[in-house]
Amino acid sequence: VRCQHYPPLRALQASAALRRASDEHKQEPLTSSSQQHFDSPPAGHQPEQEPQGPHPSYTGQGGQESEDYESEEQLQHRILTAALEFVPEHGWTAEAIAEGAKTLGLSVAAAGMFHSDGSELILHFVSECNTKLSKLLEKEQKLVQLGEAEKKPVDEFLRHAVEARLRMLIPYIEKWPQALSVLLLPRNIPSSLNLLTSMIDDIWHYAGDQSTDFNWYTRRAVLTGIYNTTELVMMQDSSPDFEDTWRFLENRVADAMAMSSTASQVQSTGEAVVQGLMGAAVTVSNTETSRAVR
Amino acid sequence: VQLWRCRCRALLSRPAGRLRAHRDLTAGPEMHFGFQTVTEEERREKIYQVFESVAKKYDVMNDSMTLGIHRVWKDILMHKMNPCPGTLLLDVAGGTGDIAFRFINYVSSARERQLQRKLKYHQNLSWQEIFESYQKDKFNSLGDSQVVVCDINREMLKVGKQKAQHLGYSEGLSWVLGNAEELPFDNDKFDVYTIAFGIRNVTRIDLALQEAYRVLKPGGRFLCLEFSHVSNPLLSRLYDLYSFQVIPVLGEVIAGDWKSYQYLVESIRQFPPQEELKAMIEDAGFFKVDYENLNFGIVAIHSGFKL
Numbered sequence: 272v273r274c275q276h277y278p279p280l281r282a283l284q285a286s287a288a289l290r291r292a293s294d295e296h297k298q299e300p301l302t303s304s305s306q307q308h309f310d311s312p313p314a315g316h317q318p319e320q321e322p323q324g325p326h327p328s329y330t331g332q333g334g335q336e337s338e339d340y341e342s343e344e345q346l347q348h349r350i351l352t353a354a355l356e357f358v359p360e361h362g363w364t365a366e367a368i369a370e371g372a373k374t375l376g377l378s379v380a381a382a383g384m385f386h387s388d389g390s391e392l393i394l395h396f397v398s399e400c401n402t403k404l405s406k407l408l409e410k411e412q413k414l415v416q417l418g419e420a421e422k423k424p425v426d427e428f429l430r431h432a433v434e435a436r437l438r439m440l441i442p443y444i445e446k447w448p449q450a451l452s453v454l455l456l457p458r459n460i461p462s463s464l465n466l467l468t469s470m471i472d473d474i475w476h477y478a479g480d481q482s483t484d485f486n487w488y489t490r491r492a493v494l495t496g497i498y499n500t501t502e503l504v505m506m507q508d509s510s511p512d513f514e515d516t517w518r519f520l521e522n523r524v525a526d527a528m529a530m531s532s533t534a535s536q537v538q539s540t541g542e543a544v545v546q547g548l549m550g551a552a553v554t555v556s557n558t559e560t561s562r563a564v565r
Numbered sequence: 566v567q568l569w570r571c572r573c574r575a576l577l578s579r580p581a582g583r584l585r586a587h588r589d590l591t592a593g594p595e596m597h598f599g600f601q602t603v604t605e606e607e608r609r610e611k612i613y614q615v616f617e618s619v620a621k622k623y624d625v626m627n628d629s630m631t632l633g634i635h636r637v638w639k640d641i642l643m644h645k646m647n648p649c650p651g652t653l654l655l656d657v658a659g660g661t662g663d664i665a666f667r668f669i670n671y672v673s674s675a676r677e678r679q680l681q682r683k684l685k686y687h688q689n690l691s692w693q694e695i696f697e698s699y700q701k702d703k704f705n706s707l708g709d710s711q712v713v714v715c716d717i718n719r720e721m722l723k724v725g726k727q728k729a730q731h732l733g734y735s736e737g738l739s740w741v742l743g744n745a746e747e748l749p750f751d752n753d754k755f756d757v758y759t760i761a762f763g764i765r766n767v768t769r770i771d772l773a774l775q776e777a778y779r780v781l782k783p784g785g786r787f788l789c790l791e792f793s794h795v796s797n798p799l800l801s802r803l804y805d806l807y808s809f810q811v812i813p814v815l816g817e818v819i820a821g822d823w824k825s826y827q828y829l830v831e832s833i834r835q836f837p838p839q840e841e842l843k844a845m846i847e848d849a850g851f852f853k854v855d856y857e858n859l860n861f862g863i864v865a866i867h868s869g870f871k872l
Contacts, residue, residue, distance in 0.1 A: 286872060288784055288871070289852075346872060376783065376784075377783055378756040378782040378783065378785040378786070379756055379784075380756040380757045380785050380870075381784035381786070382649070383646065383868070383870070384853055
């Protein structure tokens with residue numbers, strides 16, 4: 272038995288936790304703006320319910336964003352960002368998310384919105400790190416374009432980018448192995464692979480790679496290998512400021528550079544060999560023809 | 566089954582006929598009570614009587630009707646909730662306390678793990694400090710978690726309290742008499758609101774959902790475990806057969822109460838299906854409303870958040 276007048280009531284009801292987009296600048300604590308008592312009949316009270324302005328359009332269940340209120344995804348983002356500071360203590364778990372929700376003024380039950388193994392938290396963190404890296408590389412590129420900085424050679428650029436990205440893991444390094452194992456769960460592999468490949472792509476883009484041939488694949492495969500192995504080395508590195516890891520990184524990048532020059536050497540050697548063989552074949556055939564003629 | 570239902574309806578329609586004759590005397594819209602049609606007030610009264618009579622045999626009947634599977638359903642509900650220590654739970658229509666006891670078990674083991682982890686994190690403490698922290702935390706074995714069991718029926722609460730005493734649950738439990746359509750609690754109080762196999766018996770479901778919204782804190786979670794509709798046709802026929810032929814018989818044999826269990830299976834059929842209940846929950850203001858079917862739709866867990 273559903274009363275007919277409830278649907279319009281929902282549209283006017285102020286959300287308890289989803290903030291108006293304008294509030295984000297003021298950074299108010301989360302309090303429910305106009306919680307109504309449902310005993311009061313809605314009809315006569317409509318003009319009074321929203322003193323702040325035009326009627327607040329709530330977010331539809333399809334996640335459509337309204338002009339005024341943030342969507343559920345944005346709220347989830349805020350909770351996950353707040354949860355990151357509790358990760359060193361609680362690990363990448365639902366408890367860290369619960370603590371994060373508490374700091375935003377929400378109930379700890381809000382952690383139920385996410386999976387209980389903390390996958391979303393880890394994926395959120397990785398995506399945030401990738402965004403930070405992109406911004407950093409973009410800023411540096413602008414400096415180079417403005418002529419205020421020197422353009423780095425490729426190997427140094429790669430080293431710098433990978434180191435900058437791996438340094439973002441340092442505050443969470445103790446719980447990072449747990450995160451890596453969660454990222455390898457079959458359920459998470461599509462998303463984590465996606466994030467990894469787009470990060471590698473970004474780095475190569477800012478390194479100035481414009482290849483359109485098979486090199487595109489080899490370069491990304493090589494850099495993915497370098498990144499993953501360096502990350503694993505970092506997990507068990509106990510040297511001060513991870514010096515061993517950066518040295519390992521330097522060696523791997525040097526190897527990759529040498530390999531690519533070896534490859535081009537092999538290619539040119541190959542071409543030379545082929546040309547030599549062709550010349551030999553022509554010489555032999557000429558000799559045969561001349562012998563036949565004689 | 567069809568013949569059986571017609572006979573049933575013939576038996577039950579007589580009192581309904583009498584009610585319709587008195588329509589001008591009894592106010593209120595017509596509602597369903599199983600397959601009967603009654604007014605709101607009548608329905609509330611009848612349901613109260615049903616549970617008053619089944620209260621003592623409630624748990625035994627649950628086990629025999631569902632062959633013990635209801636325990637698994639309730640465990641799944643608790644896992645879905647995944648409460649951390651410090652959660653405040655309101656269990657409405659929680660009569661005999663099944664959900665409440667499971668909550669306490671879950672939270673105390675979560676608390677133990679939390680304490681162990683805290684210890685590992687602070688491994689540089691001396692043995693003296695560790696011993697002192699044991700003393701301090703011993704009195705906080707639930708981590709400040711609390712569950713309030715609310716039920717409209719005094720008999721069910723009585724049975725629940727006796728069970729708690731018998732099983733040894735003392736702290737973290739409160740028993741409150743209250744109506745789901747009008748809860749005696751203030752706004753924004755609870756972290757989680759559960760209603761397990763109870764919302765079917767609420768006369769005005771929309772009011773109950775609104776009350777749920779009111780008493781939950783922002784970010785709080787609404788969980789509803791309830792019998793629902795089976796979409797698979799073969800299974801649905803088997804289920805109907807079992808429900809209408811076996812369950813009332815069990816009710817008569819074990820609890821000596823045919824009519825109550827007839828009401829039970831009929832009320833399951835009258836309850837809105839999964840999608841409709843989801844829409845009703847969304848209407849009450851909850852976000853991220855979703856449901857999970859257990860056993861092909863025999864039971865469904867609906868979940869929503871007050872955002």
